[in-house]
Amino acid sequence: MRFKIKRFDGEKSWFDAFEVRVKPHMSVLDGLFQIQDELDSSLAFRYSCRGGVCGSSAMLINKKHRLACRTQVSEIAGEWVISPFPLGTVAVPRIKTGDYILIEPLPNLPVIRDLIVDLAPFFDHYEYIRPWFEGNSSNPMQEAFMSQADIRKVDRYAACILCGLCYGTCPVSARDKDFLGPAALAKAWRFYADTRNRNTEEILKRVDLKMGIWACDEVYRCVEVCPKQVPPTNAITGFMRKAIVHKLKTILR
Ligand code: SF4
Numbered sequence: 396m397r398f399k400i401k402r403f404d405g406e407k408s409w410f411d412a413f414e415v416r417v418k419p420h421m422s423v424l425d426g427l428f429q430i431q432d433e434l435d436s437s438l439a440f441r442y443s444c445r446g447g448v449c450g451s452s453a454m455l456i457n458k459k460h461r462l463a464c465r466t467q468v469s470e471i472a473g474e475w476v477i478s479p480f481p482l483g484t485v486a487v488p489r490i491k492t493g494d495y496i497l498i499e500p501l502p503n504l505p506v507i508r509d510l511i512v513d514l515a516p517f518f519d520h521y522e523y524i525r526p527w528f529e530g531n532s533s534n535p536m537q538e539a540f541m542s543q544a545d546i547r548k549v550d551r552y553a554a555c556i557l558c559g560l561c562y563g564t565c566p567v568s569a570r571d572k573d574f575l576g577p578a579a580l581a582k583a584w585r586f587y588a589d590t591r592n593r594n595t596e597e598i599l600k601r602v603d604l605k606m607g608i609w610a611c612d613e614v615y616r617c618v619e620v621c622p623k624q625v626p627p628t629n630a631i632t633g634f635m636r637k638a639i640v641h642k643l644k645t646i647l648r
């Protein structure tokens with residue numbers, strides 16, 4: 396199996412092809428290790444947990460946003476993808492990747508080197524929404540309980556591993572770097588919907604912006620690619636309803 400990989404050295408980008416010995420149950424990340432160990436030690440990529448937990452191995456594999464550690468080579472061999480080589484200005488042909496896997500860095504973020512992107516814009520937006528819990532107890536040492544029903548409301552949003560796949564596929568993040576992005580808004584909802592949190596008004600204020608919830612195209616691409624089944628668009632539409640109710644209440648007060 397050939398791995399066709401987009402390279403970048405800080406100035407120019409190009410594609411390199413490497414022959415990889417495929418083994419049973421081999422992930423795309425395993426293939427990248429083989430290339431780095433045996434063929435080209437300069438190949439740069441990120442990883443940590445190797446098990447879909449840390450979110451580091453997010454990249455574009457056969458033009459789909461995926462975690463390299465959770466993508467089996469056997470499952471994606473022979474997929475139909477859009478060719479990286481357009482036919483002039485006329486068309487971008489779809490090609491069957493019979494004998495190769497196309498690997499590119501995560502879109503919508505600046506590339507530092509090869510498959511490594513600069514996640515600073517992603518984390519700047521994340522930090523802005525204040526992704527932490529502020530308890531309502533006057534005694535911070537006292538445990539704050541939630542009912543099982545309330546836990547279920549935030550659980551799926553708490554599952555986010557900050558991989559950035561949703562950011563990399565979002566059409567709004569692609570055209571406007573000020574957009575807070577799906578992951579930050581989903582995490583904001585996780586803390587907003589937490590019944591123990593006392594700073595919910597501040598969170599709503601931070602996302603109720605032109606470049607916050609109101610910029611979303613609601614095309615659900617973020618929901619499609621999330622490896623943890625977090626639904627950022629649902630969080631955004633939930634915020635929209637809360638923001639409208641909040642405004643009406645303020646007017647009628
Ligand atoms: S919402 Fe999903 S895709 Fe987005 S950063 Fe979190 S885990 Fe990754």
Ligand code: FES
Nearest residue numbers: 444445450452464
């Ligand atoms: S290496 Fe941690 S998510 Fe892939």
